[in-house]
Structures are given as C-alpha cells and as structure tokens.
Amino acid sequence: MSKKVTKPSFSKALFSGLILEDLVFPFPKMDKEEAENMDLIRESFEKFAEDKIDPAAIDEKAEIPSEVIDGLKELGFFGLNTPEAYGGFGLSATAWTKALEMVCHADPSTSLLLGAHQSIGIKALHLFGTEEQKQKYLPRLVTGEMIGAFCLTEPGAGSDAAGIKTKAVRDEAQGCYILNGSKLWITNGNLADFFTVFAKEEIAGPDGDPHDKITAFIVTRDMGGVTSGKPENKMGIKGSATAAVFFEDVKVPFENVIGERGRGFKVAMEVLNSGR
Missing domain, CATH: 2.40.110.10 (Butyryl-CoA Dehydrogenase, subunit A, domain 2)
Structure with missing residues (x-):
C-alpha cells in the first residue's frame, strides 16, 4: 500500500521557527503581456482617480459618488478578474491584487466596492457556477450593470x-x-x-x-x-x-x-x- 505524500505547511512551520522559503519563492510574477496590460490599466485609472476620486469627500459623505461608480464601469473595473470569454479582463491573481492595491491607494472604500464584488460577491459563480449561469449573469456583472x-x-x-x-x-x-x-x-x-x-x-x-x-x-x-x-x-x-x-x-x-x-x-x- 502506497504511503500518502503530504506537502509541508508554510504556516505550521512558522510556529516551529522555520521559514520554508521554497514554498513561497520565487514570488509570482506577471508575464510580459499582462504586465504591459497592467501598465495601461494603471495609466487610465490614475488619470481617472486624479480627476474624479476625492477620498476625503467620500469618507466625509460616507458614499461613493455615482459618477465614480459609472466611471469605473466605463473603465471595465467591475470585470478585472473575470475571464475574457465573459467580457472581463481576465487578470491573474497577481495582477488583480496589484489592481486592488492601486485602487486602494486612491481610496480604500472604492477598493472595497470592487473587491467585495469580484473577490467574493460573484466568486462562487466563477468557481462553481454552471455554464448557463455564467452566460446569464457574468456579462451584466462585468459591466457593473449588476453589482x-x-x-x-x-x-x-x-x-x-x-x-x-x-x-x-x-x-x-x-x-x-x-x-x-x-x-x-x-x-x-x-x-x-x-x-x-x-x-x-x-x-x-x-x-x-x-x-x-x-x-x-x-x-x-x-x-x-x-x-x-x-x-x-x-x-x-x-x-x-x-x-x-x-x-x-x-x-x-x-x-x-x-x-x-x-x-x-x-x-x-x-x-x-x-x-x-
């Protein structure tokens, strides 16, 4: 009977004072094409944020203005990590994380709007949904028509x-x-x-x-x-x-x-x- 092979746990090893570097390095990197796409996404967002996003006003009024949300829809930011087949950008986990970091730098509340929508709000549909369910809902979710x-x-x-x-x-x-x-x-x-x-x-x-x-x-x-x-x-x-x-x-x-x-x-x- 073959012995079951289990991978060591990085977190568990930390409690023993060990850092299993082989489990976390090399750190994930975007390929050249995705890195170039992220540069374009960053450029368009930073211009938009400079013109439209006022983090102090958002916090004071406890509300993200409709013009900011509409602008994010036009930029395609409600479908950053949704596969291209459904109208999204299809960003990898690394690129998606960098995108959220970029939005959070402009305004944390806006980052949460997008993060909660994509990282958990529609994630079950991504991971477990049927093709019929995805075809029905994802095209409207990636445009922000539905949040x-x-x-x-x-x-x-x-x-x-x-x-x-x-x-x-x-x-x-x-x-x-x-x-x-x-x-x-x-x-x-x-x-x-x-x-x-x-x-x-x-x-x-x-x-x-x-x-x-x-x-x-x-x-x-x-x-x-x-x-x-x-x-x-x-x-x-x-x-x-x-x-x-x-x-x-x-x-x-x-x-x-x-x-x-x-x-x-x-x-x-x-x-x-x-x-x-």
Missing part, C-alpha cells in the same frame, strides 16, 4: 458559518425555493442586485431522515422580497456600503443553486479562501 454581494454573516452566525438560520424551502409545485432570513454586515449590501446567498434546506440523509444542510443560491433583487437596511455608520472606510439584507418569501428558481445541494459550506469556504 455583487456575498451574503453569509447573520445575527447569530459570523465565524461560525454552520450556524446560519436563513431557510430555503423547496417547492416542487412551483419549481423554486422559498427563501426567508436576514444577513448582516454585507459589503455592497444596499448597492447590489446580485447576491450569493447561503441558506439551510432540509435534505434527506443516508438514513432517509431530513437534515439541515447549507446550499448556495444566486438571488437577484428583481425576484422581489429582497430589501436592504440602512447603511452602517462605521469608524472608517465609510464610503463602502455595509448594510443588512433581508429576504422575505423570495422565490428562487431551482436552476439558481450554485454547486451541489447541501454543499454550500464548501462553496463558502472556497470563496473566502480565494478572496483572502
């Missing part, structure tokens, strides 16, 4: 994602789920039209008895029953819209399940790991 948000945290479930209470009841007659619940501290919560929502549904286990399992769903504001709370008054990054999102008898089509039914916890963890 994305990631809805996991609840009043009683933050780090303990398994403790969520939002409920999805499967209605075979109507061909949809009936979604009820609320989410807290949602970045882009009152701007978003596209929500990656995690809810529990009853699924029969191996013993035949129903068990609550987490499933991930695509929910859009136009489904009805989706409302947002008042933006939170934060100590910093005030221009970033953080709000509660409420779901009341929202009819979510069966085809809007992301990934496998009952495997939503895995979807959430993959998205968060990727985003971080």
Whole structure:
C-alpha cells in the first residue's frame, strides 16, 4: 500500500521557527503581456482617480459618488478578474491584487466596492457556477450593470458559518425555493442586485431522515422580497456600503443553486479562501 505524500505547511512551520522559503519563492510574477496590460490599466485609472476620486469627500459623505461608480464601469473595473470569454479582463491573481492595491491607494472604500464584488460577491459563480449561469449573469456583472454581494454573516452566525438560520424551502409545485432570513454586515449590501446567498434546506440523509444542510443560491433583487437596511455608520472606510439584507418569501428558481445541494459550506469556504 502506497504511503500518502503530504506537502509541508508554510504556516505550521512558522510556529516551529522555520521559514520554508521554497514554498513561497520565487514570488509570482506577471508575464510580459499582462504586465504591459497592467501598465495601461494603471495609466487610465490614475488619470481617472486624479480627476474624479476625492477620498476625503467620500469618507466625509460616507458614499461613493455615482459618477465614480459609472466611471469605473466605463473603465471595465467591475470585470478585472473575470475571464475574457465573459467580457472581463481576465487578470491573474497577481495582477488583480496589484489592481486592488492601486485602487486602494486612491481610496480604500472604492477598493472595497470592487473587491467585495469580484473577490467574493460573484466568486462562487466563477468557481462553481454552471455554464448557463455564467452566460446569464457574468456579462451584466462585468459591466457593473449588476453589482455583487456575498451574503453569509447573520445575527447569530459570523465565524461560525454552520450556524446560519436563513431557510430555503423547496417547492416542487412551483419549481423554486422559498427563501426567508436576514444577513448582516454585507459589503455592497444596499448597492447590489446580485447576491450569493447561503441558506439551510432540509435534505434527506443516508438514513432517509431530513437534515439541515447549507446550499448556495444566486438571488437577484428583481425576484422581489429582497430589501436592504440602512447603511452602517462605521469608524472608517465609510464610503463602502455595509448594510443588512433581508429576504422575505423570495422565490428562487431551482436552476439558481450554485454547486451541489447541501454543499454550500464548501462553496463558502472556497470563496473566502480565494478572496483572502
């Protein structure tokens, strides 16, 4: 019987006082073509930021002006790390990180708007969505016609994602789920039209008895029953819209399940790991 080979952990080694340099070097680099593209992206953004982005005013008014958001849409900044096949720039993780760093230098709130949209808001669609789902939503998400948000945290479930209470009841007659619940501290919560929502549904286990399992769903504001709370008054990054999102008898089509039914916890963890 062959012995399972496991790779050493860089983080675990740090606790032992070891730095396993071979695991992190050479540091990832962009290829020549992507580096040239990033120079063009940086040049266009820096001119835009100089003309349109006033970080002090954004923080004072606790709002990103609509003209800034519209300008970012025109620049294509809502689809920086979305594959070109769906209308995005298709930036690598390295280039995407550098792009966020560049935007954050101009204004942290604006960086969060874009980061929450792409790194977590629509990431489950990227990683686990069907081709039909991607074709339906990504073209509108990369243009900023729809802004994305990631809805996991609840009043009683933050780090303990398994403790969520939002409920999805499967209605075979109507061909949809009936979604009820609320989410807290949602970045882009009152701007978003596209929500990656995690809810529990009853699924029969191996013993035949129903068990609550987490499933991930695509929910859009136009489904009805989706409302947002008042933006939170934060100590910093005030221009970033953080709000509660409420779901009341929202009819979510069966085809809007992301990934496998009952495997939503895995979807959430993959998205968060990727985003971080």
